[in-house]
Amino acid sequence: MSLICVADFEQRAKQQLERTALDFYRNGAGEQVTLGQNREAYKRLRLRPRCLRDVSQLDTSCKILGQQLNWPLGIAPTAMQKLAHPDGELGTARAAGQAGSIFILSTLSTCSIEEVAVAAPETCKWFQLYIYKDRSLTEQLVRRAELAQFKALVLTVDLPINGDRRADARNQFSLPPHLRLANFQDELMQGFVSKLGGSGLNEYVASQFDPSISWQDIKWLQQLTQLPIVLKGILTAEDAQLARNFGCAGIIVSNHGGRQLDTAPATIEALPEIVAAVGKDLLVMLDGGIMQGTDIFKALALGAQTVFIGRPALWGLAANGQRGVEQLLQIMRHDLEITMKLAGCPTLRDIQPSMVVHESSYSQL
Numbered sequence: 245m246s247l248i249c250v251a252d253f254e255q256r257a258k259q260q261l262e263r264t265a266l267d268f269y270r271n272g273a274g275e276q277v278t279l280g281q282n283r284e285a286y287k288r289l290r291l292r293p294r295c296l297r298d299v300s301q302l303d304t305s306c307k308i309l310g311q312q313l314n315w316p317l318g319i320a321p322t323a324m325q326k327l328a329h330p331d332g333e334l335g336t337a338r339a340a341g342q343a344g345s346i347f348i349l350s351t352l353s354t355c356s357i358e359e360v361a362v363a364a365p366e367t368c369k370w371f372q373l374y375i376y377k378d379r380s381l382t383e384q385l386v387r388r389a390e391l392a393q394f395k396a397l398v399l400t401v402d403l404p405i406n407g408d409r410r411a412d413a414r415n416q417f418s419l420p421p422h423l424r425l426a427n428f429q430d431e432l433m434q435g436f437v438s439k440l441g442g443s444g445l446n447e448y449v450a451s452q453f454d455p456s457i458s459w460q461d462i463k464w465l466q467q468l469t470q471l472p473i474v475l476k477g478i479l480t481a482e483d484a485q486l487a488r489n490f491g492c493a494g495i496i497v498s499n500h501g502g503r504q505l506d507t508a509p510a511t512i513e514a515l516p517e518i519v520a521a522v523g524k525d526l527l528v529m530l531d532g533g534i535m536q537g538t539d540i541f542k543a544l545a546l547g548a549q550t551v552f553i554g555r556p557a558l559w560g561l562a563a564n565g566q567r568g569v570e571q572l573l574q575i576m577r578h579d580l581e582i583t584m585k586l587a588g589c590p591t592l593r594d595i596q597p598s599m600v601v602h603e604s605s606y607s608q609l
């Protein structure tokens with residue numbers, strides 16, 4: 245089967261991945277309502293294309309946090325990428341660089357901060373941070389990201405505890421012994437096994453991550469580092485305003501790919517209230533459910549300045565390592581270009597809010 249869209253890569257990955265890894269990657273929390281809605285919500289939006297607008301030359305470039313990028317799509321942090329392919333995070337980071345995209349490295353990666361820095365020196369890299377109960381450990385992660393020339397810290401704020409991921413509990417999800425959480429030296433921190441009969445990751449998070457973190461910890465982090473701080477996991481106008489007031493450099497509108505609070509809104513549903521509240525003075529980005537060019541286009545039209553993909557990159561990696569991610573990104577870029585041309589938008593600035601409407605605006609017919 246030739247691979248021509250993200251869904252094809254997903255199919256291929258399903259055939260290739262070992263069951264426990266596939267379940268960890270694809271599932272959401274609870275009844276998986278939010279997981280499904282992240283995709284479904286895009287289908288409820290209609291595009292209003294404009295015509296006769298000379299689309300012979302297309303410009304998809306953009307500037308995010310001072311970095312020039314080829315197009316407004318980056319790779320969201322996803323944990324333990326060597327479960328998908330031995331290339332792991334090194335392959336994904338290199339593929340992102342090839343595509344002129346941002347790569348965000350997870351704290352829970354199977355290649356270390358330093359390994360990724362050496363393997364992908366040209367890639368624009370951000371580091372995703374979880375705050376550990378052990379604050380000196382957290383501080384060390386920040387210092388290492390700075391030293392390795394990562395350009396921003398992405399603090400994930402939607403995971404004080406792990407969501408109710410039922411498949412992982414059923415599978416007693418543990419990190420296979422040949423892999424390790426590469427950012428940690430301490431043997432105890434390098435892996436996790438299920439000891440209580442449920443998800444081993446759940447137990448790891450409960451014992452290590454600090455559930456007491458609050459807005460005051462944003463100040464703590466700002467005192468620690470000069471790096472711009474991006475909050476990932478914002479879903480309301482209220483929290484977006486707080487992020488702005490606390491001096492964050494940006495936010496990622498995200499529900500963690502439907503893996504945390506089930507029945508939280510789809511990210512594309514949450515985006516408009518957030519853009520209305522802070523869009524003029526804060527960098528607003530989004531992830532969740534992005535599968536094709538029209539999805540990217542809709543998020544941009546509704547005010548996101550760039551979007552990120554989580555699972556699709558994992559499907560590319562599972563299908564064919566670094567090369568698979570490269571192919572997947574090429575396909576998505578081409579798909580965005582087709583959408584822009586057919587909608588009459590030669591540049592990203594031409595993508596306007598009026599070009600996206602809810603399907604109910606047409607329901608009188």
Ligand SMILES: Cc1cc2nc3c(=O)[nH]c(=O)nc-3n(C[C@H](O)[C@H](O)[C@H](O)COP(=O)(O)O)c2cc1C
Binds near residue numbers: 268320533534
């Ligand atoms: C397998 C998997 C692992 C993830 N690991 C992390 C992580 O370590 N840190 C984090 O902030 N988000 C993590 N996420 C959430 C993603 O960064 C992102 O928010 C989500 O995948 C976007 O939705 P999408 O998969 O529909 O593109 C993970 C998501 C998946 C699917």
